Amino acid sequence: LLNSLAVAAVATMAGIIYVVDRLRPWQGEMNQVIQGGVENVNPWLVWDPLLAGIVVGACQIPSILSSGGSFGMSSGWVIPSYFFASLIDSNVDENAPYLKKYVYSIFANWQLLTAIGAIIGSYISSTLFPTPTLSSQALQFQRSAGLSDFIGGFLLLVGARIGGGCTSGHGLSGIGLISTSSVVSVASMFLGGMATRALLTLM
Secondary structure (H helix, E strand, O other): HHHHHHHHHHHHHHHHHHHHHHHHHHHHHEEEHHHHOOOHOOOOOOOOOOHHHHHHHHHHHHHHHHOOOOOOOHHHHHHHHHHHHHHHHOOOHOOHHHHHHHOOOOHHHHHHHHHHHHHHHHHHHHHOOOOOEEEHHHHHHOOOHHHHHHHHHHHHHHHHHHOOOHHHHHHHHHHOOOHHHHHHHHHHHHHHHHHHHHEEEEH
């Protein structure tokens, strides 16, 4: 029964993606972001979302085979939090058992390596393939990184741990496993993002 549900879920999602892409092609949206359009950009810089999704989904395979857990990142950041906490609290094992349990978890350590790899990979990608020139529409939302970005990232991480997963854990893994909590979490993420965009536009 579960296998049948999984196949049905995949078929449904594939159908939705196809219909949405036909009604609103991804190239049209990217042409609003990139000056000159995607046709004039190195194809390695702009991927078809369907192809990118397949590649990211395939990352589940080494994750499950090596750690027994699905793809994600937020659990891994608990490990450096443990070591930071240990600098100011010598009894962190007793006072913060939540942090301790992740330090010796193969799954959490794998997620930390995944997160570090994403950072390194992003740097290599941006070095080898410089960012294309953005359109004036996209530039109005671009600004220098500052304290607000750090606070925003910190709050995102706290929210991910409260919610039991991040966009990778819930969006990529949880949705694939037809997890109710992941469906609710991802829907909330999108609604929050749309509400924030609407608020910023008004401001």
